[in-house]
Each structure stands twice: as structure tokens, then as C-alpha cells.
Amino acid sequence: MESLVILVVAAGLSAAVVWWAMTPSDRRSGEKAPRKVSVPEPSWVLTEGPKHDAFVMLPSSEPVRADDRPSPAMSLVRLILTIAFVAGVAVAVLTVIGWLIKLQLDEYFRRLGS
Numbered sequence: 001m002e003s004l005v006i007l008v009v010a011a012g013l014s015a016a017v018v019w020w021a022m023t024p025s026d027r028r029s030g031e032k033a034p035r036k037v038s039v040p041e042p043s044w045v046l047t048e049g050p051k052h053d054a055f056v057m058l059p060s061s062e063p064v065r066a067d068d069r070p071s072p073a074m075s076l077v078r079l080i081l082t083i084a085f086v087a088g089v090a091v092a093v094l095t096v097i098g099w100l101i102k103l104q105l106d107e108y109f110r111r112l113g114s
Contacts, residue, residue: 004091011083019076 069075 004088007087007091008084011087012080015079015083016076019072019079023072 070078
């Protein structure tokens with residue numbers, strides 16, 4: 001159990017370091033306004049019909065936001081939970097494998113001694 005707690009704390013700290021290292025440097029200095037991206041309309045959409053069978057996403061009336069990522073705090077929490085979950089599964093799998101090996105070795109040495 002202690003190893004799981006240590007692994008979860010280490011996972012949280014490593015997630016914080018990874019999150020901090022991956023944030024752009026201009027974002028650390030101050031918050032910028034989201035950029036607006038315009039989507040040009042294809043010229044063949046206005047004709048009678050498309051010349052081939054294709055999916056076309058028509059532009060909406062709202063401008064597309066270039067940066068629609070979750071907040072930095074939410075990203076950090078999700079990263080911590082993901083690393084902690086993977087670390088917990090790894091600890092559980094290694095514990096079960098170790099327990100099975102111990103059972104096999106105990107059985108082998110018990111038969112060897114008799």
C-alpha cells in the first residue's frame with residue numbers, strides 16, 4: 001500500500017512538471033485573447049451539387065476558436081489522474097505477478113525439501 005501512495009505522489013509531481021514544460025512560454029507571461037479563424041466556403045458548394053460524393057462541413061455563423069483547450073488547472077488534474085491510474089494498475093499487476101511467483105517458489109522449495 002505504501003508503494004502505491006509513493007507512486008501516486010510521484011505521478012502527480014511528474015504530471016505537474018510535464019504540464020508546466022508543455023505550456024507555451026507566451027502563455028506563462030500573460031493571458032492572450034483567443035484568435036479568430038475564418039473558414040472559406042468551397043466554391044463548388046453553391047453549384048447544383050458536388051461533382052463527387054464527399055462530406056462538406058459548411059461554415060457556421062460563429063467564428064471558430066483557434067484555442068478551445070480546457071483550462072490549465074483541468075489539464076493538470078486530468079494528467080495527474082491519468083498517470084495515477086496507470087501507476088495504480090501497474091502496481092496491482094506487479095503485485096499479483098510477484099504473489100504468483102512467490103506461491104510457485106514456495107511450492108517448489110516445499111517439494112524439494114520433502
